[in-house]
Amino acid sequence: MKRVVYYLNQFFGQIGGEDTAGYPLEIRKGTLGVSEAFQKALAKEVTVTYTIICGDNYFAENTEAVLEAIEEFLKEETPDILVAGPAFNAGRYGMACGNMLKLAQQKLGIPAVTAMYQENPGVEMYKLYGYVIPSAPNAAGMRKDLKKTAALVKKLAREEEIGPPEEEGYYKRGIRKMVRKEEIGAVRAVNMLLNKLNGRPFDTELPMPKFSKVVPSEPIADLSKATIAVMTSGGIVPPGNPDRLEALSCTKYASYTKEDFGGEFRVVDVAHGGYDPTFAQENGNRVLPVDVLEELEAEHVIGKLYPYYYVTVGNGMAVDRASNFGEQIAREVKGKVDGILLTST
Numbered sequence: 001m002k003r004v005v006y007y008l009n010q011f012f013g014q015i016g017g018e019d020t021a022g023y024p025l026e027i028r029k030g031t032l033g034v035s036e037a038f039q040k041a042l043a044k045e046v047t048v049t050y051t052i053i054c055g056d057n058y059f060a061e062n063t064e065a066v067l068e069a070i071e072e073f074l075k076e077e078t079p080d081i082l083v084a085g086p087a088f089n090a091g092r093y094g095m096a097c098g099n100m101l102k103l104a105q106q107k108l109g110i111p112a113v114t115a116m117y118q119e120n121p122g123v124e125m126y127k128l129y130g131y132v133i134p135s136a137p138n139a140a141g142m143r144k145d146l147k148k149t150a151a152l153v154k155k156l157a158r159e160e161e162i163g164p165p166e167e168e169g170y171y172k173r174g175i176r177k178m179v180r181k182e183e184i185g186a187v188r189a190v191n192m193l194l195n196k197l198n199g200r201p202f203d204t205e206l207p208m209p210k211f212s213k214v215v216p217s218e219p220i221a222d223l224s225k226a227t228i229a230v231m232t233s234g235g236i237v238p239p240g241n242p243d244r245l246e247a248l249s250c251t252k253y254a255s256y257t258k259e260d261f262g263g264e265f266r267v268v269d270v271a272h273g274g275y276d277p278t279f280a281q282e283n284g285n286r287v288l289p290v291d292v293l294e295e296l297e298a299e300h301v302i303g304k305l306y307p308y309y310y311v312t313v314g315n316g317m318a319v320d321r322a323s324n325f326g327e328q329i330a331r332e333v334k335g336k337v338d339g340i341l342l343t344s345t
Contacts, residue, residue: 002157003049004042005077006035007100009093013053016275021092023055026065027073034146038083046157050077056092059099067099067264071107079110081156084131084144086115087122089137096329098126100268105129105292106252110298111156115145123171124320128251131162131170174249174318211319226338229306231329233314233322234287234345235272236280238262247273250313253325255332258290265290274315275345287342314344 010016010023012032028051031039035051041049052070059066074082084097097114104112112130116123117137126132131152135145153221155162165172181188188205195202220226232328237245238261243254250271258265261284268284270277285291288309296302310329314322333340 002046002080004046004081004083005050006048007052008034010055015068021057025054025056025069027052038146041146044152052146059094067103068268074108081153082110082112084114086135087120088135089120091121093133094120094122096247098122101126101130110117113149113152115149128321129173133170144318215276220339223302224300225303227304227306228302228338228341229333230293230338230341231310232288232343233312233320235270235313236284237271239269241269241271245271246315247271249316253310253312255308255310272313272315
């Protein structure tokens with residue numbers, strides 16, 4: 001029997017309304033409220049063993065501590081699946097449910113499922129970490145949303161193959177899978193073109209991203225006094241890839257110092273799965289040019305090299321995810337650096 005742990009906010013955990021949004025983290029054995037209704041939708045195939053409850057404000061104000069406590073509990077409980085929500089169009093609740101997905105994927109290695117309305121900010125920020133099912137904008141659609149969530153959880157519990165978003169009904173996650181088609185790519189491409197020219201419906205196999213225009217920053221007035229940071233989407237990581245950056249559709253970034261590489265930046269691993277890593281593994285400076293920047297610092301061409309190097313994997317990176325990473329890194333280095341050098345492969 002597969003076991004599920006369910007996350008709810010204070011309202012759906014039957015604690016109270018907005019006046020109890022500061023309700024602290026609580027873990028109850030068994031089901032209540034929404035998790036009880038979800039258990040009924042699962043029938044006897046899966047068991048909800050615990051229900052986690054936390055007020056929306058409390059979670060937002062104590063995110064790190066709450067996640068640490070939940071992680072510790074889940075590692076002891078070792079559930080098979082984590083479920084949260086539905087969060088509907090509630091932003092704070094959506095962020096909490098999204099964090100549950102991220103925790104399940106990055107810390108526990110188990111699947112996680114939630115449901116949110118398409119305009120909930122948690123969709124874009126966290127759909128890459130687990131399965132997010134489109135929900136109604138409010139609790140009026142609770143019954144249908146729980147039914148859809150339960151159907152997907154049952155498939156996960158049976159360890160059945162999860163089909164593409166169009167078949168299973170979750171938001172696209174930017175994950176590519178190898179599949180066999182009856183017709184070769186050239187034939188499919190010509191058929192799509194003919195359908196387009198003749199006004200017939202067709203589905204592209206490669207949707208193109210929509211890029212937004214970004215106004216460039218003003219140039220650095222005096223490099224000799226500037227602190228410069230260096231980062232890469234080339235997947236240069238310390239030996240063993242300690243943060244487990246994925247080779248494709250990476251869901252995280254990491255920051256390292258030279259000491260993380262043993263003080264010698266030449267010995268590295270490459271997490272990137274989109275290019276031949278041979279030359280980069282021989283010398284990490286070929287992708288992340290720390291050695292040259294140190295020379296420029298010694299020659300006073302630049303004022304100082306920022307001691308932290310930021311790394312992610314650009315292979316198959318979704319634009320919205322890259323933008324999110326950029327915003328997070330910018331907040332971390334704001335006021336500490338004057339410019340950033342971004343290298344690829």
